Amino acid sequence: MFKNQQAMTWINFKEFAEYLRLELNLKFVNYLGRDLPDRIHDCIKMVIVEQFEKFGLIEIKCKIERKYDHDFKEIDAFHLTDLGKKVLSRLAAQIETYTPSSN
Secondary structure, eight states: OOTTGGGOOOEEHHHHHHHHHHHTTOOOBOTTSOBOHHHHHHHHIIIIIHHHHHTTSEEEEEEEEEETTEEEEEEEEEEEOHHHHHHHHHHHHHHHHOOOOOO
């Protein structure tokens, strides 16, 4: 565990996922034409949050739920690690100064 855990800002996962869904206008529609926002939240968890955790960019608070003989993470919150802050700030700096080459 990290030494300075009390100074960390924990981000509520559901609020973060909903923010991304709305901001990016993400939709997942089933065969009946119903929008499934929870499915978008699951995709955000699998594609962004769990991958960032694997690389040590974030730490998560979660509960493990057992369903269908498998363990599933129910993510409550996450925060950037020091490595995550460094990587994302470096990436942001490169994006700001990026000039596409004309090939």
